[in-house]
Structure formats: structure tokens, C-alpha cells
Amino acid sequence: xxxxxxxxxxxxxxxxxxxxxxxxxxxxxxxxxxxxxxxxxxxxxxxxxxxxxxxxxxxxxxxxxxxxxxxxxxxxxxxxxxxxxxxxxxxxxxxxxxxxxxxxxxxxxxxxxxxxxxxxxxxxxxxxxxxxxxxxxxxxxxxxxxxxxxxxxxxxxxxxxxxxxxxxxxxxxxxxxxxxxxxxxxxxxxxxxxxxxxxxxxxxxxxxxxxxxxxxxxxxxxxxxxxxxxxxxxxxxxxxxxxxxxxxxxxxxxxxxxxxxxxxxxxxxxxxxxxxxxxxxxxxxxxxxxxxxxxxxxxxxx
Amino acid sequence: xxxxxxxxxxxxxxxxxxxxxxxxxxxxxxxxxxxxxxxxxxxxxxxxxxxxxxxxxxxxxxxxxxxxxxxxxxxxxxxxxxxxxxxxxxxxxxxxxxxxxxxxxxxxxxxxxxxxxxxxxxxxxxxxxxxxxxxxxxxxxxxxxxxxxxxxxxxxxxxxxxxxxxxxxxxxxxxxxxxxxxxxxxxxxxxxxxxxxxxxxxxxxxxxxxxxxxxxxxxxxxxxxxxxxxxxxxxxxxxxxxxxxxxxxxxxxxxxxxxxxxxxxxxxxxxxxxxxxxxxxxxxxxxxxxxxxxxxxxxxxxxxxxxxxxxxxxxxxxxxxxxxxxxxxxxxxxxxxxxxxxxxxxxxxxxxxxxxxxxxxxxxxxxxxxxxxxxxxxxxx
Numbered sequence: 237x238x239x240x241x242x243x244x245x246x247x248x249x250x251x252x253x254x255x256x257x258x259x260x261x262x263x264x265x266x267x268x269x270x271x272x273x274x275x276x277x278x279x280x281x282x283x284x285x286x287x288x289x290x291x292x293x294x295x296x297x298x299x300x301x302x303x304x305x306x307x308x309x310x311x312x313x314x315x316x317x318x319x320x321x322x323x324x325x326x327x328x329x330x331x332x333x334x335x336x337x338x339x340x341x342x343x344x345x346x347x348x349x350x351x352x353x354x355x356x357x358x359x360x361x362x363x364x365x366x367x368x369x370x371x372x373x374x375x376x377x378x379x380x381x382x383x384x385x386x387x388x389x390x391x392x393x394x395x396x397x398x399x400x401x402x403x404x405x406x407x408x409x410x411x412x413x414x415x416x417x418x419x420x421x422x423x424x425x426x427x428x429x430x431x432x433x434x435x436x437x438x439x440x441x442x443x444x445x446x447x448x449x450x451x452x453x454x455x456x457x458x459x460x461x462x463x464x465x466x467x468x469x470x471x472x473x474x475x476x477x478x479x480x481x482x483x484x485x486x487x488x489x490x491x492x493x494x495x496x497x498x499x500x501x502x503x504x505x506x507x508x509x510x511x512x513x514x515x516x517x518x519x520x521x522x523x524x525x526x527x528x529x530x531x532x533x534x535x536x537x538x
Numbered sequence: 539x540x541x542x543x544x545x546x547x548x549x550x551x552x553x554x555x556x557x558x559x560x561x562x563x564x565x566x567x568x569x570x571x572x573x574x575x576x577x578x579x580x581x582x583x584x585x586x587x588x589x590x591x592x593x594x595x596x597x598x599x600x601x602x603x604x605x606x607x608x609x610x611x612x613x614x615x616x617x618x619x620x621x622x623x624x625x626x627x628x629x630x631x632x633x634x635x636x637x638x639x640x641x642x643x644x645x646x647x648x649x650x651x652x653x654x655x656x657x658x659x660x661x662x663x664x665x666x667x668x669x670x671x672x673x674x675x676x677x678x679x680x681x682x683x684x685x686x687x688x689x690x691x692x693x694x695x696x697x698x699x700x701x702x703x704x705x706x707x708x709x710x711x712x713x714x715x716x717x718x719x720x721x722x723x724x725x726x727x728x729x730x731x732x733x734x735x736x737x738x739x740x741x742x743x744x745x746x747x748x749x750x751x752x753x754x755x756x757x758x759x760x761x762x763x764x765x766x767x768x769x770x771x772x773x774x775x776x777x778x779x780x781x782x783x784x785x786x787x788x789x790x791x792x793x794x795x796x797x798x799x800x801x802x803x804x805x806x807x808x809x810x811x812x813x814x815x816x817x818x819x820x821x822x823x824x825x826x827x828x829x830x831x832x833x834x835x836x837x838x839x840x841x842x843x844x845x846x847x848x849x850x851x852x853x854x855x856x857x858x859x860x861x862x863x864x865x866x867x868x869x870x871x872x873x874x875x876x877x878x879x880x881x882x883x884x885x886x887x888x889x890x891x892x893x894x895x896x897x898x899x900x901x902x903x904x905x906x907x908x909x910x911x912x913x914x915x916x917x918x919x
Contacts, residue, residue: 286759288918316759320752338547
């Protein structure tokens with residue numbers, strides 16, 4: 237079942253186009269990743285989905301409610317966590333959760349069951365009486381997540397939830413997300429971490445307000461590009477300076493980056509032969525499977 | 539339909555936030571007391587012990603009687619070193635040793651005895667206008683009084699029964715504040731100022747703070763309506779405001795011995811209306827401002843300054859230019875000030891008697907609250 241369906245969504249800020257003809261569907265229990273550089277329109281898209289920003293045109297339905305007609309009903313089915321963690325710093329962990337429970341009309345019984353469960357799941361049970369401002373970054377993020385989950389939303393909307401959080405907390409956080417997705421919660425998450433994009437069921441790459449790639453991470457990687465890793469053959473590295481290498485390779489490649497001592501290049505699908513012929517004497521050439529980052533770099537070059 | 543569970547959740551959250559925020563607590567409890575102490579003592583319009591110089595060119599029993607009248611009134615202290623020395627007196631006036639010079643001309647008693655008008659000259663230091671005006675006022679009253687006595691003696695000497703003499707003497711009676719104590723006047727007015735400050739300043743931060751925290755976006759994505767948000771957020775401040783009214787009233791009565799002749803229900807009723815006005819204004823500022831500092835500045839200039847300057851608290855409205863007087867009709871503190879002074883100083887003042895003020899305050903609060911609700915509905919980020 238489609239929990240979220242977006243068709244031909246467009247958003248203008250005054251005359252500036254922020255979102256251009258966005259369409260996608262999300263199924264029950266799917267983790268839907270929105271990836272893209274800063275300013276691509278990720279936050280704008282999420283804010284429109286939560287109903288705090290108005291779209292210019294297009295159709296959006298969430299849980300079969302049309303956002304134009306039943307925006308207020310939709311709000312009971314969604315949970316939104318904004319980029320800054322949505323916490324009241326002087327309220328304790330428990331008070332923060334209770335506040336959102338009250339806002340959504342969660343009954344005492346439901347609160348007891350679900351609150352305990354969420355606190356235990358996130359390991360915050362021992363910090364119930366601590367004020368939010370005294371929590372670590374990872375704990376703040378988890379508390380914000382609990383606050384958005386307390387009313388059992390069908391669709392969870394997260395705007396760069398792991399920004400500035402340590403790697404261990406990030407991993408914990410994603411485990412929790414996966415647990416909820418398995419239970420049937422659809423999760424829309426924007427991120428700029430490519431490793432997180434690999435954990436999604438479906439991703440879109442937003443660039444300058446447009447979707448330039450869409451699909452699941454495996455599909456997305458089957459693209460018309462080849463990624464090569466170049467390591468220099470001993471003896472040649474002194475003969476040619478780095479600048480010269482870059483200058484000579486550049487016309488042949490789509491993108492070029494450095495990884496330790498190695499150089500990573502993305503080529504067009506049919507470019508390998510010519511490249512090997514040209515530079516086979518300079519480098520050891522290894523073909524590797526593209527990462528999502530490679531895919532996006534290639535896509536944005538187009 | 540309003541959802542009371544949501545309103546209660548908002549109310550409770552807001553209340554806990556205020557109680558845990560030291561800055562808010564200072565604004566709520568310390569500032570009113572400090573303000574009432576400072577204003578209660580400093581803003582006094584009672585002037586006593588004004589230093590004056592005396593030049594008596596007449597040196598008669600009448601002129602000495604006149605001087606005696608001035609000195610014994612208790613309002614003036616003669617500068618004896620410069621007695622009858624004009625140069626010294628002018629020097630003293632210049633270095634602010636004295637505020638007024640009273641000059642009695644040499645024909646003073648001569649004219650009076652002949653039944654002619656006698657003249658007296660006051661030279662006043664106008665650079666301290668307030669003292670000068672009040673001092674001259676006192677002198678005029680004393681002089682008029684002195685003149686009356688002379689007339690009465692004159693009539694008596696002619697053998698006419700003074701009671702039959704057709705003579706009109708104004709007899710001024712001060713009602714409601716018999717001692718003309720300025721504390722009786724200032725303290726009720728202060729309640730309006732303090733309320734404006736506490737209520738508007740505190741609420742001006744409430745929404746903008748959430749915007750800075752990032753929680754505002756969050757709340758806007760929940761089913762909370764703008765009306766519920768306003769009710770839930772304002773109720774704690776209404777309660778705090780009313781507690782402050784009682785606190786300041788009690789302080790005024792016990793510390794400054796200001797009389798309280800009206801009834802407490804009327805006071806609370808009007809305080810409630812006025813607090814609503816202040817909260818509405820604060821709420822509007824908060825929903826417009828992007829930063830807390832911006833909200834504070836906007837509130838300060840749009841609510842507090844007009845309340846102090848244009849309400850009749852510090853300066854009488856009657857003496858202002860017409861255009862500014864018109865502007866003052868839109869300052870809620872003006873109405874609340876009237877109400878407060880009435881409630882404190884007059885007996886049997888009922889809500890009905892003050893219906894105009896009540897209606898105005900209601901209209902203003904509704905205006906600002908509706909406007910704030912609209913802004914909130916439009917700007918969800």
C-alpha cells in the first residue's frame with residue numbers, strides 16, 4: 237500500500253524555483269532516503285510533506301488523505317523531527333515525551349506502554365529525570381526520535397537526523413529506524429551521508445530542486461559508468477608531477493578524487509579501453525564496484 | 539473545536555519552562571519589587587524644603603509678616619547669609635544654592651495701606667522646571683492667602699462685619715488623595731507599567747524562543763491549532779500576571795501605605811483585561827520577530843515606552859500637543875491607569891462605572907490576539 241504519494245510537486249519561493257516536478261511513491265514500512273547536496277531542496281520537500289510549508293502546485297496524499305483537503309488529519313499520522321532537535325532544553329526527558337504525548341492526545345495507558353518501550357529501546361530509561369540540555373548529542377537525538385514516535389505515526393519524517401552525531405550513535409539510530417520500518421512505519425529521511433543512503437529501501441537524489449536519480453540502492457548503482465582505482469607504478473610517480481597527471485587524465489574522466497595514495501576516477505561506460513590504452517603504463521588499473529557517492533557524482537556531472 | 543488535552547499539555551510545558559528559567563523568574567518576582575521601590579521613592583512630586591533668597595526692600599511689619607508666612611509654611615528655607623543682598627542672592631541662584639528669590643519692593647506696605655495693588659517679584663531658576671513650577675505654585679497660594687487676611691483686617695478695621703462682606707474665597711478641597719501624597723498616585727500607576735513589562739516582555743520571548751530552539755517547526759507539524767497554541771501559552775502568563783498584581787498591590791499598601799478603597803474583584807477583573815492586552819501585544823511581537831533580541835527591542839519600543847510616556851503615568855496628558863494626545867487614546871495603559879487610580883483611591887467604584895475602559899481594553903486585546911493568531915497561522919517556520 238502506498239502511504240505517501242507525491243505527483244508533480246513544484247515549489248516556488250517568490251520567483252525562485254525550489255522544487256521542480258517531484259514525483260514518488262512510498263510503501264508501508266519503506267525507508268525512503270532523500271539525498272543531495274546542501275540547498276538541493278531536501279528540507280523544503282520535507283516541510284511541505286509535514287504541512288508547515290505550502291506547495292505551489294502538484295498533488296500529495298499521505299495515508300490516502302489529500303494534503304489540500306485534510307492537512308489536519310494527516311498531521312495525526314505523521315511524526316516530524318526537524319534539523320535542530322525538537323527538544324525543550326529545560327524539560328526533563330520524561331516531560332519532553334509527555335508533552336508530545338499530550339499534544340497528540342495519547343492516553344495514559346498508551347503512554348505507559350509505549351513510553352517505557354521506547355525508553356528501553358533507546359537506552360534512555362535511566363535518564364528520565366535528566367533535563368534535555370544535559371544530554372549528550374546522541375541521547376538528544378534519540379529523545380527527539382521518541383518524542384516523534386510516541387503517537388505511533390504511520391509516516392516518520394526526519395530531516396538530517398544524524399547530522400553532527402557520533403558514528404556509534406548513528407549506527408544505533410539506524411538500527412532503531414530499521415526496527416520501526418519492519419513494524420510497518422514508513423520512514424522518510426534526508427541525509428548527506430552516503431553510507432546511510434545504502435541503508436534505505438528507496439532513494440532519490442535531489443539536485444537543484446529536481447530528482448536526478450531514483451530507485452533502490454542496488455538499481456541505482458547499475459548505471460552507465462565505470463569506476464577505476466589507479467595506483468601508481470613504482471618509478472613513474474617521480475617522473476610526472478601530480479598536477480600533470482591530473483591535467484592529462486581529466487579529459488577522459490567524469491569525476492576524479494583521491495583516496496589515500498590512490499586516485500579514483502569515474503568513466504563513461506565505454507571509456508575504459510581508451511583510458512587503459514592511454515595510461516596503462518603509468519598506473520595499475522583496478523575496476524571496482526561503484527558506490528552511491530560515485531553514482532551521484534556522475535549524475536550531477538550530467 | 540478546541541482540544542483541552544492539547545491546551546493543557548502546552549500550558550504545563552510553558553509553566554515548567556518559566557519556573558526553570560532563572561531570567562524569567564527575575565522578571566516575574568524581582569523586577570516588580572525593584573521597580574516599585576525605585577519609582578515609589580524616586581518619582582516623588584512632593585517638594586519640600588525649597589531654598590529661597592529674600593530681599594526685603596520695604597522692611598515693614600507687613601513685609602516681615604509676609605516673609606514669616608512663607609517661611610512658616612514649611613515648604614521654604616530662607617538663605618540667611620544673603621538676606622537683603624541682591625548680588626549674593628543672584629550668585630546663589632546661579633550656583634543652585636537657592637531656587638527662588640523673593641523680592642519685596644520698597645512701596646509694598648505703602649501701596650497696601652492705601653488699598654492699592656502691591657507687587658512682589660519672584661526670580662526663579664527655570665532650569666529645574668519641575669521644582670520651579672511647583673515652588674511658584676506654593677508661593678502663589680501663600681500670597682493669595684496673605685492678601686485675603688489683609689483684606690479681612692481692612693474690612694474689620696472699617697467696622698464692617700466680615701461675614702456680611704461680599705467676598706469670594708476659593709476653598710480648595712482635595713478628595714481621594716487628601717494628603718496629595720505622590721506615592722498614592724505613583725504606586726497604582728506603577729502596577730500598569732509593571733504589568734506591561736512583565737506580561738509583554740515574557741510573552742514576547744515565548745514563540746521566538748521556540749523558533750530558535752527548533753521546536754516551533756515541530757509543534758506546527760502537529761495537529762495543534764493557532765488558537766490552542768495561544769491559549770495554552772498565555773494562560774500561565776495570565777496567572778503569573780495576576781499574582782504580580784496582588785504582589786505589587788500588597789507591597790504598595792504595606793510599604794508605601796497607599797490606601798486601597800475599591801474592591802479586589804474589580805482590580806482583578808481589570809488586571810485580567812489589561813494583561814490580555816499586554817500578552818496579545820507580546821505574542822504578536824514574538825510571532826513576527828526572528829530573534830529573541832529583536833523581540834525584546836520591538837516589545838520595548840511598542841509597549842513599554844508608550845505605557846510610561848503616553849499613559850499619563852510620568853507626564854500629564856493634558857499638557858501634551860494635540861497630536862500626541864490623540865495617539866495616547868490607543869495606549870491601553872492610559873485606560874488601565876485611570877482604572878487603577880480610581881480603584882485605589884475612590885470608594886465604591888464598580889466595574890459598571892468603568893465600562894468604557896473595560897470595553898476598550900477588551901477591544902484591544904481581541905485585536906492583538908486575533909492578529910497574532912493570524913500571523914502564527916501564516917508563518918509556520
